[in-house]
Amino acid sequence: MALPYDDDPKFADYAHPERLVSTDWLARNLGTAGLVVVESDEDVLLYETGHIPGAVKVDWHLDLNDPVARDYVDGEGFARLMSAKGITRESTVVLYGDKNNWWAAYALWVFTLFGHPDVRLLDGGRAKWQDEGREMVTGTPTPAATEYPVVERDDTGVRAYKEDVLESLGGQLVDVRSLPEYTGERTHMPDYPQEASLRGGHIPGALSVPWARAANEDGTFKDREALAAIYEQEQGLTPREPVIAYCRIGERSSHTWFVLQHLLGFEDVRNYDGSWTEWGNAVRVPIAVGEEPGEVPAR
Amino acid sequence: MTATTEGLPAAFAAIVDDFNAVGAPDRLQMLLEFSRNLPALPERYAEHPELLEPVPECQSPIFVVAEVDGTGGDATVHLHFQAPQESPTTSGFAGILHEGLDGLTAAEVLAVPADVSDRLGLAQAVSPLRLRGMAGMLGRIKRQVREKSAA
Numbered sequence: 001m002a003l004p005y006d007d008d009p010k011f012a013d014y015a016h017p018e019r020l021v022s023t024d025w026l027a028r029n030l031g032t033a034g035l036v037v038v039e040s041d042e043d044v045l046l047y048e049t050g051h052i053p054g055a056v057k058v059d060w061h062l063d064l065n066d067p068v069a070r071d072y073v074d075g076e077g078f079a080r081l082m083s084a085k086g087i088t089r090e091s092t093v094v095l096y097g098d099k100n101n102w103w104a105a106y107a108l109w110v111f112t113l114f115g116h117p118d119v120r121l122l123d124g125g126r127a128k129w130q131d132e133g134r135e136m137v138t139g140t141p142t143p144a145a146t147e148y149p150v151v152e153r154d155d156t157g158v159r160a161y162k163e164d165v166l167e168s169l170g171g172q173l174v175d176v177r178s179l180p181e182y183t184g185e186r187t188h189m190p191d192y193p194q195e196a197s198l199r200g201g202h203i204p205g206a207l208s209v210p211w212a213r214a215a216n217e218d219g220t221f222k223d224r225e226a227l228a229a230i231y232e233q234e235q236g237l238t239p240r241e242p243v244i245a246y247c248r249i250g251e252r253s254s255h256t257w258f259v260l261q262h263l264l265g266f267e268d269v270r271n272y273d274g275s276w277t278e279w280g281n282a283v284r285v286p287i288a289v290g291e292e293p294g295e296v297p298a299r
Numbered sequence: 300m301t302a303t304t305e306g307l308p309a310a311f312a313a314i315v316d317d318f319n320a321v322g323a324p325d326r327l328q329m330l331l332e333f334s335r336n337l338p339a340l341p342e343r344y345a346e347h348p349e350l351l352e353p354v355p356e357c358q359s360p361i362f363v364v365a366e367v368d369g370t371g372g373d374a375t376v377h378l379h380f381q382a383p384q385e386s387p388t389t390s391g392f393a394g395i396l397h398e399g400l401d402g403l404t405a406a407e408v409l410a411v412p413a414d415v416s417d418r419l420g421l422a423q424a425v426s427p428l429r430l431r432g433m434a435g436m437l438g439r440i441k442r443q444v445r446e447k448s449a450a
Binding site: 042043044045046048059061098 | 385
């Protein structure tokens, strides 16, 4: 049974206001049957230091990624995870996390690959809840296992592979990394190993819109008008044309994917999760350096 | 447990034994304890952040400095870390290295096997990728100790 949507006036302007809840809404609805709150963080131990009462933890590394191949769990793996976390196909899932909801947005995107119907993000994430002095607990809930159906993962709608990006060169691409990552400038000192890529720069034609531009100081999303001013007016992105977002491993670009897909209502938004750790290590793919999007090679 | 502690200094061997004596969920709790027990950065470094070395292998910003008292292999090593409070995993790794290595001689620190982070049984609880951060910290500590004890 889905919970009512948050009628916060700020959300009403977004293309899909049903994908966001405020901390007020969550505080009011905690404990309601049908609601499962999920924390998803970069730091795997943060949940243990304290979390929203009743929240369960989903870790991107340990729970959402396949343990061997660089891929996501399959339908059976996802169903097992959902069952263990007390989530049914009918549950309203509210995700929140650290680092401006990067990993929560990433988890929401993975839930989308399995078509979970009602999954929402807590605007402002863990930091906002904490800053408002709201209750945090350390006790871990032990939900009863549920029957979650095995739904085959569908990558076609919101996930882009390297081949898809190559195919769509010349189309709308958004690089959400920081500017030095985009330009290809590297801080390199002798004896300092770098966990990164063999090449620096960006995919030719990609616009540089660092993810943080979509966020307010307190980690909440900017309102629709401010977002449209950045992505549509300033960058000239067209909601009717397909767009692909990428970063380093696909977490920051999940944040931008959420903005374009759910807040601005772009029609065809995909997240390229291979991102720069794939592209910057791939053989014979085109790369542009510097602050300009660069020339797209003829195919 | 003898195989996993081979070549480790006594304090580090005890930590490895403790971790391997419990199951995965308890290992997370132990790591949390280590993060809570990490000593605060001494005042003198708070005013001189340039003396601290960042560890980019970690997902979270953490800084480390190895102080070496004396020269040569018998010099004594002291470690100081600065890690953000919202990064308990990284702080926990730092806490393990502090408890396992602080007060040892330079020769003992340099002899610590590079794979020590893999012996804690944390790969399943924390993921191998995150454990790389701990290996990165150890590598930087060793390099500082090598340079400073040679002076």
